[in-house]
Structure formats: structure tokens, C-alpha cells
Amino acid sequence: MRLEKFAAVLLAGLPLAVMAQQPATLTIDTAKPIAAVSPTLYGLMTEEINYSYDGGLYAELVNNRTFQSNRGPSTADWTILENGDARATMAIDKTTGPSEALPLSLKLTVDTAAAKSEAGIVNSGYWGIPVRPSEQYHGSFYAKTDSVSIGAVTIRIINNDTGATEATATVPTLSTEWKRYEYTLKTGAVTASAANHLTLSVEHPGTAWFSLVSLFPPTYQNTPNGNRIDLMQKLAAMHPAFLRFPGGNYLEGDHINERYEWKKTIGSLVDRPTHPSPWNYHSSDGLGLLEFFEWCEDLHMQPLLAVYAGYSMRQEHVDAGVGLEPYVQDALDEIEYATGSTSTKWGAIRAKDGHPAPFHINYIEVGNEDWFDKSGSYSGRYAQFYKAIKAAYPDIQIIATAPVTGIRADVVDDHFYRSAQEFFNDVHHYDKTDRNGPKVMVGEWVTREGSPTTNMGAALGDAAWMTGMERNSDIVVLASYAPLFVNVNPGGMQWPSDLIGYDALNSYGSPSYYAQAMFSTHLGDHVLDSKLDATNPRLFDSVTVDSKHHRVIVKLVNGSSQPQAVSINLSGAKVHSNAHVTTLGAPTTEATNSITDPTRIVPVVSTISNAASTFTHTVPRYSIQILDLDLN
Ligand code: AHR
Numbered sequence: 001m002r003l004e005k006f007a008a009v010l011l012a013g014l015p016l017a018v019m020a021q022q023p024a025t026l027t028i029d030t031a032k033p034i035a036a037v038s039p040t041l042y043g044l045m046t047e048e049i050n051y052s053y054d055g056g057l058y059a060e061l062v063n064n065r066t067f068q069s070n071r072g073p074s075t076a077d078w079t080i081l082e083n084g085d086a087r088a089t090m091a092i093d094k095t096t097g098p099s100e101a102l103p104l105s106l107k108l109t110v111d112t113a114a115a116k117s118e119a120g121i122v123n124s125g126y127w128g129i130p131v132r133p134s135e136q137y138h139g140s141f142y143a144k145t146d147s148v149s150i151g152a153v154t155i156r157i158i159n160n161d162t163g164a165t166e167a168t169a170t171v172p173t174l175s176t177e178w179k180r181y182e183y184t185l186k187t188g189a190v191t192a193s194a195a196n197h198l199t200l201s202v203e204h205p206g207t208a209w210f211s212l213v214s215l216f217p218p219t220y221q222n223t224p225n226g227n228r229i230d231l232m233q234k235l236a237a238m239h240p241a242f243l244r245f246p247g248g249n250y251l252e253g254d255h256i257n258e259r260y261e262w263k264k265t266i267g268s269l270v271d272r273p274t275h276p277s278p279w280n281y282h283s284s285d286g287l288g289l290l291e292f293f294e295w296c297e298d299l300h301m302q303p304l305l306a307v308y309a310g311y312s313m314r315q316e317h318v319d320a321g322v323g324l325e326p327y328v329q330d331a332l333d334e335i336e337y338a339t340g341s342t343s344t345k346w347g348a349i350r351a352k353d354g355h356p357a358p359f360h361i362n363y364i365e366v367g368n369e370d371w372f373d374k375s376g377s378y379s380g381r382y383a384q385f386y387k388a389i390k391a392a393y394p395d396i397q398i399i400a401t402a403p404v405t406g407i408r409a410d411v412v413d414d415h416f417y418r419s420a421q422e423f424f425n426d427v428h429h430y431d432k433t434d435r436n437g438p439k440v441m442v443g444e445w446v447t448r449e450g451s452p453t454t455n456m457g458a459a460l461g462d463a464a465w466m467t468g469m470e471r472n473s474d475i476v477v478l479a480s481y482a483p484l485f486v487n488v489n490p491g492g493m494q495w496p497s498d499l500i501g502y503d504a505l506n507s508y509g510s511p512s513y514y515a516q517a518m519f520s521t522h523l524g525d526h527v528l529d530s531k532l533d534a535t536n537p538r539l540f541d542s543v544t545v546d547s548k549h550h551r552v553i554v555k556l557v558n559g560s561s562q563p564q565a566v567s568i569n570l571s572g573a574k575v576h577s578n579a580h581v582t583t584l585g586a587p588t589t590e591a592t593n594s595i596t597d598p599t600r601i602v603p604v605v606s607t608i609s610n611a612a613s614t615f616t617h618t619v620p621r622y623s624i625q626i627l628d629l630d631l632n
Contacts, residue, residue: 023565023616024534028543030552030573030631033526035474037544040241040302042520045444045480047248049279050452050494051487055126056502057295058287059228061137061215062198063126065284067092067106070276075106077124081199084117086110098142098178098211101264101273105142105209110150113203118154120201123213127489128194129157130217130504131166137185138224139215141200142270143208145174150206155183160195174208180270185215194504212270221298225269225286230507231485234500235299238517242302244365244443244480245292249278249313251368256312262289262334266353278313279494290350293338293359302362304399304478305338307331309367310381317373320380328388335361335393363478364389365399365413365443379404399441408438411477415444420461420589423447424559427464427540430472440475444482446512450592451496452486453510456601456622457589458497460538460559463515463624467542467555470519471527481516488595501595508598511591514584515624518603522582522626524553539564539619554627558619565618572613574632579611585623 046052054060063077073092080090093107106121113119123129139155151173157166167185174181198215202208219226220233246260253259258276265272265288277283287295296303310318310327318324333346338359340347347358366385370378382404389398400409416423430440447454447461454462462481469476486498499513509517524544532541538559545552552573558564584603593600608617611629619625 021536021539021560021562021564023567024532024536024539025567025569026541026543026554027531027569027571028552028554029529029571030545032529033545034529035527037470037523037525037527038473038477039523039525040478041470041473041476041523042238042240042516043242043244043301043304043478043480044235044238044240044484045244045248045482046484047246047250048277048283049248049250049483050485050498051126051281051492052483052485053287054281054284055487055492056485057227057231058284059216059219059226060284060286061125061129061217062123062213065213066102066211066274067104068274068282070280070282073104078106079122079124081118081120081122081201083119083201085112085114086117086119087112088119090121093209096209099270101271102211105211108208108210110202110205110207113205115203118201118203120199121210123198125196125198126487126504127492128160128504129196129198129215130194131157131187131190131196132192133187133190135187135217137167137215137217138182139169139185140180140182141213142178142180142211143174144176144178146176146207148173148176149204150174150202150208151204152202153181153208154201155185156199156201157185157196158199159193160197166190166196192505223294225291227295231500231502232298234507234509234513238513239520240299240301242304242363242478242480243292243296244304244306247306247368248482249368251306251308252278252312254278254312254314256316256318259308259312263330265289266337266349289334289337290353290355294355297359303338303359304363304365305334305361306365306368307334307385309370309385311367311370311373311378313372315374317375317377318381319377320384324381324384328385331385332388332392335364335389361396363397363399363411365401367401369401369415371402378402379406382409383407400438411439411441413441413443416442416465417444417446417448418461420447420449420457420464420559423461423465424538427468429468430476433472433475435475439477441478442469442476443478443480445479446481446497448497450510452488452493452498453501453593454497454499454512455590455592456511456586459511459515459584459624460557460589460622462512463519463555463557464540464559466515466519467540467557470542470544470555473527481512503595506595506598508593508595510593511584511586511601514601514603518582518584518624518626519555522553522555522628528552534564536560536564550631552629552631554629556619556625556627558621558623561621563618563620565616567614567616569614570629575611575613576630576632577609577611579608579630580628581606581608582626583620583623585620587622589622
């Protein structure tokens with residue numbers, strides 16, 4: 001929407017008496033930087049929740065490719081195919097699988113089958129198998145047969161509504177030993193659609209066993225076993241400084257034996273056993289530890305690795321001491337896997353896994369939300385990890401997930417799940433934080449308004465909160481919104497109010513997504529001394545300077561239902577009269593984006609020509625504005 005139209009929509013229908021708030025004054029001393037802005041302030045937090053990876057970022061299209069559910073072996077998302085006169089059954093076979101990590105398989109017993117009467121198995125994908133025209137899909141599976149007479153396996157993508165075959169490929173006769181097969185599916189002039197399914201079928205009787213049935217569309221930077229292009233592009237547009245992974249509750253697991261065991265997520269996919277996750281669906285671990293680091297590399301983000309610290313969510317913990325040593329060693333191995341040279345044990349394994357160059361780590365987080373641990377064991381556990389990690393890696397900053405005693409944490413991780421009003425009321429939260437204490441990471445924060453993704457009211461709460469973090473970013477050095485992703489299909493969401501939504505084919509950013517992107521692409525390097533005088537309790541500001549570009553960046557958030565005039569006084573500084581204004585706004589707080597209306601609320605860039613040392617600017621109701629004021 002063009003800005004004039006946007007402004008007209010915002011102002012329409014308001015009685016004159018309530019047209020505006022009392023004018024506010026923002027006084028800025030451009031010669032007085034008062035604190036450095038953390039260059040790593042805005043990052044991402046991620047975990048397997050809401051089908052973030054499986055059925056989300058991780059581009060795999062086959063759902064339940066290794067026949068496991070959170071409750072054990074399962075044929076979920078698979079059905080039997082009996083075309084024409086074909087007769088067949090399928091069942092989990094726990095006696096045979098392609099590897100030690102994947103000891104079971106799906107057994108297909110075909111009693112009757114023939115050409116045009118094929119028998120086989122069907123996968124419904126993650127709410128469909130998406131196809132686009134003229135695209136190549138790379139697939140593979142492990143299989144064996146009891147007799148080569150079962151013949152070739154034909155793989156098809158079939159449209160759910162029309163029955164049309166959208167793409168087809170054939171794998172010649174199966175072997176009687178477990179073997180990996182590859183296939184390529186090519187679409188022609190098909191209509192883009194998610195309403196498709198995948199079939200693997202045969203034309204002769206016999207028995208075949210399948211495992212790790214896989215199909216990938218083109219991925220970001222064509223990486224094998226890679227990520228969805230649209231979602232990576234959306235993340236790239238946020239210019240995130242870091243990625244906090246792998247959780248969240250996903251790191252802890254419900255039980256100690258369901259924790260994130262990184263060693264089981266590396267190497268060939270057939271050697272990854274997969275694992276139950278606390279968000280009630282099974283994790284394929286196709287996006288494993290190395291893939292997290294490669295994701296960081298692709299988007300130029302610092303990895304912020306959280307290591308399992310001996311606490312799982314059902315109040316299971318390991319006390320500090322000898323019992324905790326294996327967990328500490330596991331964390332040291334993990335750091336060596338990521339950062340060690342190829343002459344180290346774990347660095348060499350990383351090289352064998354395909355990434356000889358080491359990654360660099362500045363931050364390690366010990367656990368997640370350990371304030372939930374009622375045993376009071378966290379201070380001891382943190383200290384044990386801290387000492388061991390510091391001894392080996394003195395430059396790494398070690399983040400505590402709860403206040404600790406007996407040791408000083410480098411950084412403490414705060415989490416906020418709030419309403420917009422709660423954030424409005426608390427934007428000065430960090431103003432008085434002790435500058436001599438630990439630094440702060442706000443590792444999870446969000447305005448929880450709107451579902452599945454947040455609405456304009458949430459974006460206003462977020463933006464207000466960001467002004468407070470930014471003004472205090474000498475102490476708040478890292479901040480990441482959570483959760484990042486949600487699959488918006490029925491049953492896809494475990495946690496409402498998320499940043500980016502998608503189905504199998506399309507994705508969109510919430511208003512909060514755009515607010516984040518606006519803030520992170522207008523960061524600046526120093527906070528300028530400024531003072532906002534306003535009677536409007538829903539007006540917020542942050543002023544930084546981008547020294548390299550001689551630019552003052554003014555962020556204004558008007559969470560009220562009325563426009564807000566602000567007299568901006570730059571205390572004598574020479575300011576270019578033309579300035580860019582980036583605006584995110586909507587007529588109501590309930591307005592939002594959705595999978596069917598993905599760009600209703602997006603930032604609009606306009607130009608003002610009255611910028612000066614002192615000038616008046618009006619911020620529309622329910623809007624977030626960023627003014628780029630260039631200094632002469
Ligand atoms: O973001 C959802 C969950 O909220 C995270 O997994 C957990 O850390 C927090 O309680």
C-alpha cells in the first residue's frame with residue numbers, strides 16, 4: 001500500500017476531537033553518544049516446535065521417513081496402495097532395517113499386482129507434497145526384497161484432487177540386501193499445488209522392506225539435505241546476528257533419555273536414530289548439529305550453542321559432581337566438533353561429515369530455563385560446565401539460564417512471554433540494570449497476541465520492547481524472539497503467536513517479523529542521548545547513530561489509536577531536509593498477515609522533505625516508524 005493511502009486509512013473515521021494526542025517532544029544530542037549498541041543485538045532463536053524443521057525449514061517432503069513416532073514405531077502418514085485388483089498389506093517389521101541406528105522398516109507384502117494394478121505405499125507428506133512447474137526433485141530410499149521377481153519400484157507424485165501423475169521415476173529391481181536407491185522426479189507444466197501425495201509401487205507380487213524414504217525439492221544454495229528456499233530468504237532479510245540453538249525445551253527433552261543428544265544427529269542420515277521431542281512429534285534429526293552450524297554459515301550468523309546441562313523438563317536432573325562429568329565431557333566434545341581443527345578427534349569427525357573448516361563460537365549457553373529446576377541444582381551445574389569450558393576455551397562467554405550463586409555468570413538469559421500492554425509498561429526494564437553485573441541475553445521474548453502468527457498489536461508491543469532493549473544494548477547484548485516458525489496447517493502448531501508462518505508451498509511474515517526486520521536493519525552503532533516528553537503513554541522511542549553513514553536513526557512507536565505529532569529537536573545539528581521514513585502500521589491492532597493474505601501489513605518506505613535541526617513529524621496511529629536522518 002502506498003503511504004498516502006495508508007495514512008488515509010489510518011485517519012479515516014476519527015472524530016476531530018480525538019484526531020491527535022498532545023504533541024510530544026523528542027530532544028536529541030547528536031554530539032553525545034551515551035553507549036555502544038551491541039552489534040549482535042538482534043538474532044534468532046530456534047528449536048523443533050510447530051514443525052519448525054520437519055515440515056518446515058528442513059526441506060524433506062516425506063513425513064515419517066523412518067517409521068517412528070514419539071510413541072514408538074509407527075506407520076503414521078503412510079497408507080497402502082492397491083490399484084485395480086492389487087492386494088497388499090504393510091506393517092512395521094522390527095527385525096530388519098538398513099543400519100544399527102534404524103533397526104526397523106516398513107514391510108510391504110504384495111499378494112497380487114500387475115501393470116495398471118500396482119501395489120505399494122503412499123505418503124501424504126507434511127500436509128501435502130508440494131509441486132511447482134518445471135522443477136526437479138531428488139529422492140532416495142533404502143530397500144530390500146525377498147525375491148528380485150518383485151521387479152522395479154515406480155515412484156510418482158500424484159495430485160490428490162485429479163489423480164493426475166505430476167512426475168514419475170523408476171528404480172530397477174530391488175536387491176535382496178539392504179541398499180540405497182536414488183531417483184529424480186521432474187515436473188512439467190503443472191500447476192503449483194500442495195495437494196499431492198507420493199507413491200512407491202510395484203507391478204509383481206513379493207515382499208519389500210523400505211526405510212529412510214526421502215524426497216527433496218530444490219534447496220537453499222542447492223545444498224543436499226538442505227533447507228527451504230523461501231524460509232531461508234525470509235530469515236536472510238532479517239539480517240540476524242546470531243542463531244540460538246538447539247533449544248528451548250527441545251534441548252532438555254521431557255526426560256533425560258529424551259534430551260538433545262548431538263552425537264546422534266551427525267553423520268550419514270542412515271546413522272541417525274531420530275528421537276522423541278517434547279513438542280509431541282518425533283524428530284527426524286535430518287537437520288542435525290552440523291546442519292545448524294551450516295545454517296549459521298549460510299546466513300552469516302554467529303552460532304550460539306546451548307549445551308545440555310543435566311536437567312530435563314519433568315524435573316529430572318543430575319547433581320553437580322561425578323555424575324555430571326559425562327554431560328560436561330559431551331559438551332566439550334560438542335564444542336570440539338564445532339571448533340576443533342581436523343587434528344582433533346571431533347574436528348576430524350566434522351571433516352569426515354563434510355565440513356573440514358572449523359566454526360567459530362563466541363557464546364555457549366548452559367541449559368535452558370533452569371529456573372524450572374526445583375532441586376536448586378543449577379548453580380552447581382553451571383559452575384561445573386563453566387570451569388571446564390573456560391579451561392579449554394577461555395574466550396568463550398558462558399551464558400547462564402537462571403541467576404546463579406557462588407560464581408559470576410558472563411551473561412544471563414532472560415525470557416519474556418507477554419501482552420503488548422505488559423511490554424508497554426515495562427520498556428524501562430533494563431534502564432537501571434547494574435552495568436557491572438553479567439551481560440544480558442533476552443533469549444526468548446514475544447508479544448503473545450494473535451495466532452498462529454502475531455498481529456499488529458503484537459508488533460507494537462514488540463517494537464516498544466525493542467526500543468527498551470536497544471537503548472540498553474550496552475548491557476543487553478543479544479536478543480531473540482521465540483518461537484520463530486509455525487506450520488499453519490491444522491495440528492501444526494503447539495505454541496501460538498509465532499513469527500513466520502507457512503504451509504507446504506507458501507510462507508509469510510507476521511507484522512512482528514517486519515518489525516524485527518526493520519529494527520535489525522536500522523541498528524546503528526551508538527545510542528544517542530535523547531529525551532522523550534509525551535503525555536501519550538503508548539509512545540516509545542530509541543535513537544541511535546550510524547557513525548559510518550553520518551546518520552541519526554530515530555525509531556518511534558505509536559501504540560495508541562490516535563496520530564502523534566512529535567517535535568524532533570536535534571540541538572543544532574545540520575540535517576538533510578530529505579529523509580527516508582519506513583512505516584509499519586495498520587488501522588487496528590487485530591489486523592494481521594496470514595497464509596492467504598501474506599502481505600496485508602508490510603513496511604512502506606516514503607520520503608519527508610521537512611527534516612531539519614528542529615521539525616515536527618506525525619506518527620500515524622498504531623504504527624512503527626523509523627526515520628533515517630542524514631547529517632550534513
Ligand atoms: O518458545 C517456546 C518455549 O518456551 C521454549 O521451548 C522454552 O524455552 C520456553 O518455555
